[in-house]
Amino acid sequence: MPRTFALAIHGGAGVVPRADMSDALSERYHAALRGILEQVSILLNGGGSAVDAVEAAVCALEDNPLFNAGHGAVFTATGSQEMDAAIMDGRDRRAGAVGGILGPRNPVRVARALMEQDGPVFMMGEGALDFARGAGLPFEQATYFQTDERRRSLEAFLALQAEGKRSDDPSLLHGTVGAVALDIKGNLAAATSTGGFTGKRPGRIGDSPIIGAGTFADNASCAVSATGSGEVFIRWTAASEIAARMLHAGETLEDAANHMVHEVLAPREGSGGLIAVDREGNLSMPFNCEGMYRGSIRSDGRAETQIYR
Numbered sequence: 001m002p003r004t005f006a007l008a009i010h011g012g013a014g015v016v017p018r019a020d021m022s023d024a025l026s027e028r029y030h031a032a033l034r035g036i037l038e039q040v041s042i043l044l045n046g047g048g049s050a051v052d053a054v055e056a057a058v059c060a061l062e063d064n065p066l067f068n069a070g071h072g073a074v075f076t077a078t079g080s081q082e083m084d085a086a087i088m089d090g091r092d093r094r095a096g097a098v099g100g101i102l103g104p105r106n107p108v109r110v111a112r113a114l115m116e117q118d119g120p121v122f123m124m125g126e127g128a129l130d131f132a133r134g135a136g137l138p139f140e141q142a143t144y145f146q147t148d149e150r151r152r153s154l155e156a157f158l159a160l161q162a163e164g165k166r167s168d169d170p171s172l173l174h175g176t177v178g179a180v181a182l183d184i185k186g187n188l189a190a191a192t193s194t195g196g197f198t199g200k201r202p203g204r205i206g207d208s209p210i211i212g213a214g215t216f217a218d219n220a221s222c223a224v225s226a227t228g229s230g231e232v233f234i235r236w237t238a239a240s241e242i243a244a245r246m247l248h249a250g251e252t253l254e255d256a257a258n259h260m261v262h263e264v265l266a267p268r269e270g271s272g273g274l275i276a277v278d279r280e281g282n283l284s285m286p287f288n289c290e291g292m293y294r295g296s297i298r299s300d301g302r303a304e305t306q307i308y309r
């Protein structure tokens, strides 16, 4: 029997509030997600691996300044940009991750190159940059990553902070990109990449590059990529806990993912969501906030994209 594939992507839980979203901007988000799903589905349809698919999807999301990763990443409190990314292969749980880097055009490609080496799983700082140079990966000038939109977000964040206030605009607080895939050979993979959140403390690393927190894949259960309040996702090992509930408690992907997002994270100020796929190609994309840029495509070739509930 021919196997089918499934691919889901997200552009973060930090959506523009519905009241502020214009039709034109909404269509730009939908078109960006749809284009990436269609492009990566060609790879999967041709027998490409889940790992190649999630890397390609996350690269495309990093290249698009609408999303908070790579080009268009948010600024830290001191006006720098620090990016985190991870990738994991469900076949053998090999993984690669980088934290707090600026320079490589696609942080997820640094994570992938690390994964392909028999060495460290997680690198940060100058060592990670040296590794990326050695791997021959493309770098960009700092200005490539910066956008006026993100600069304005930082200014708004700092102005509120000076008044002793905190913004509750999710598009200021959140954002991340990610992908999960099941390929036609039955293998799972996940990848996640982020600039973190506007005004984060320099040196802070979120859940995205932490294997088991923001990113996880194991053929025995599922592949997960998360977005949201990273600290809570780290403390509750959000991604691998879903896999554990499936393996040890026999829960379905849908039940395990919903439990994590609504019963574990939501009551603990863990705002956000995640995308997940299991070995049968079931997809789950729960979130507990206003929206999450997301989309999916299966072997039938029909891309579906959504922003709000």
Ligand code: ASP
Binding pocket: 012, 013, 014, 173, 174, 175, 176, 194, 195, 196, 197, 205, 206, 207, 208, 214, 226, 227, 228, 229, 230, 231, 272
């Ligand atoms: N989870 C990311 C982080 O904590 C941010 C987000 O997805 O909104 O860095």
